[in-house]
Amino acid sequence: MAHQLTRFFAVLALSLGLVLTGMTAQAQVNPTASSVTEDSMFEALGTSDTVSGRVSIPNKTAGTLIKPDNKDWAAFQRGALPLIFVVALGGMLVLLAAFYLIKGRVRVEHGMSGRTIERFSAVERFAHWTLSSTFIILALSGLNLVIGRSVILPLVGEAAYGTLTAWGKLAHNFLAWPFMVALVLIVVFWVAHNIPNKLDLVWIKQGGGLFKKGMHPPAKKFNAGQKVIFWCVVGGGVALSFTGYMMLFPVQAGTPSDWQLYQTIHGLVAAGLTAIIIAHIYIGSVGMEGAFDAMASGQVDENWAREHHSLWVEEVKGRTDAPAAGRTHPAE
Ligand code: HEM
Numbered sequence: 629m630a631h632q633l634t635r636f637f638a639v640l641a642l643s644l645g646l647v648l649t650g651m652t653a654q655a656q657v658n659p660t661a662s663s664v665t666e667d668s669m670f671e672a673l674g675t676s677d678t679v680s681g682r683v684s685i686p687n688k689t690a691g692t693l694i695k696p697d698n699k700d701w702a703a704f705q706r707g708a709l710p711l712i713f714v715v716a717l718g719g720m721l722v723l724l725a726a727f728y729l730i731k732g733r734v735r736v737e738h739g740m741s742g743r744t745i746e747r748f749s750a751v752e753r754f755a756h757w758t759l760s761s762t763f764i765i766l767a768l769s770g771l772n773l774v775i776g777r778s779v780i781l782p783l784v785g786e787a788a789y790g791t792l793t794a795w796g797k798l799a800h801n802f803l804a805w806p807f808m809v810a811l812v813l814i815v816v817f818w819v820a821h822n823i824p825n826k827l828d829l830v831w832i833k834q835g836g837g838l839f840k841k842g843m844h845p846p847a848k849k850f851n852a853g854q855k856v857i858f859w860c861v862v863g864g865g866v867a868l869s870f871t872g873y874m875m876l877f878p879v880q881a882g883t884p885s886d887w888q889l890y891q892t893i894h895g896l897v898a899a900g901l902t903a904i905i906i907a908h909i910y911i912g913s914v915g916m917e918g919a920f921d922a923m924a925s926g927q928v929d930e931n932w933a934r935e936h937h938s939l940w941v942e943e944v945k946g947r948t949d950a951p952a953a954g955r956t957h958p959a960e
Contacts, residue, residue, distance in 0.1 A: 669693075689883055701888045709895045710775045716903040717771075724910045734838065734916040736932045744927035745944065752817050753923055759810035759861075762803045767902045769796035774895065804872050811865040818858060821849040827939075828852035837935075849940045857908050864901035868894060 672679045673694055683691040748756070772780060772793060781789040830845055831852040837843040845851070850858065871894040874881040881887040913920050918932035933941045 692884070695885075697885060698888070701892070704892065705895075709892075709899075710778065712896065713771065713774050713899045713902075716899045717906065720903040720906045724907060724915075728910075728915070731838070733914065734911075736918050736929060737842065737844075737935060738931045740918070740929045741931040743930040744921075745930050745933050745941065746926055747922040747928045747933070748926045750926065752814075753926055755810050755813035755817060756923055758806055759814055762807040762810065763905065765799055765803050766807060767898065767905070769800040770898055771902075772796050773800075801876065804869065804876075807865070808869050811862070811869070814858075815862055818850070819862075822855045822858045824852075824855060828855060844935045844938065846938045847936065847940065848943065849937060851936065857904065860901060860904050864897050864904075867897045868901070871897070 669679070678692065678696065679694040680692040773796070776789065776793060780792070784792070827846060827848070828851075831847055834840070834843055834845040836851065836853050837845050871890040874890040875887065875894065878884075878887050881890055911919065912923065918929050921932075922928045930941070
């Protein structure tokens with residue numbers, strides 16, 4: 629496989645008209661020779677030397693055919709990165725399954741009150757669902773690029789895998805843009821509610837109230853756990869967007885080594901953020917009774933709100949100048 633790959637690059641470089649004269653694959657090829665035979669080049673590719681030459685096109689970096697760094701990078705892409713993904717995502721799934729089996733679903737302790745309170749407006753929910761749907765497709769299509777060849781290809785066969793991967797790559801390139809727009813929107817909507825404060829320390833000390841019955845640490849609109857999610861999404865989202873942009877436009881990225889660095893960062897951040905988002909999806913759906921309503925209808929039960937965001941409830945109830953924001957409704 630490695631041999632085929634190197635052969636492919638060699639043939640590609642030659643057919644592009646690279647004048648690989650005077651190859652500097654030290655010891656293997658005479659740098660002053662006027663032409664290089666195919667054989668000597670393949671021989672050089674098999675070593676750990678840099679294989680480079682002179683090119684007559686403006687992009688001088690194209691004259692470097694193979695570098696030892698490239699081989700390290702390729703080995704990382706094929707070996708360590710898939711492993712990191714499997715450990716991060718698999719580990720998170722195991723943790724959540726264990727948490728669910730031990731603790732079960734986090735219930736509304738006082739039961740549903742039947743009165744609801746508005747938590748997120750339609751525009752906020754639109755931004756969240758745009759962000760989340762694009763992220764999920766980006767994550768799955770990206771994951772396919774990392775482990776698809778070992779996991780999906782043997783299951784579905786070459787034709788289906790080829791089609792899936794081609795569409796996945798297209799989706800990945802195009803959905804990155806609405807993802808970035810939604811990222812900006814959630815920052816605009818929620819950044820003010822996510823500034824860390826002293827209250828967060830109390831929330832963290834009490835483990836978010838998850839481990840003791842009847843304990844509900846006070847929180848405003850977002851508690852410390854949610855603030856961590858928010859800043860991971862913002863930080864990770866910006867890092868993914870920046871490195872993804874560089875990969876889409878290699879000329880902006882600089883040298884091929886810079887491009888490879890961006891790709892490595894992109895992969896590592898994607899693995900970490902996806903693991904975090906799996907936890908978020910769990911707690912926002914099956915993990916906590918009443919939470920999903922906040923992003924579905926935008927209305928949450930008042931008892932849920934008092935148990936998880938007591939200070940926010942006081943705030944919106946006390947607000948007289950913006951009745952729409954904290955309006956409560958009898959449940960239908
Ligand atoms: C099916 C998948 C998802 C579900 C069911 C879901 C559910 C929720 C819910 C219910 C909330 C509001 C929690 C509250 O009322 O306090 C929320 C908030 C949020 N979601 Fe999601 N979400 C999903 C996917 C995502 C994804 C993929 C991202 C980002 C890439 C994301 C980012 C956020 C952020 C930043 C917040 C605000 C902070 C927080 O509550 O943690 N969500 N989500």
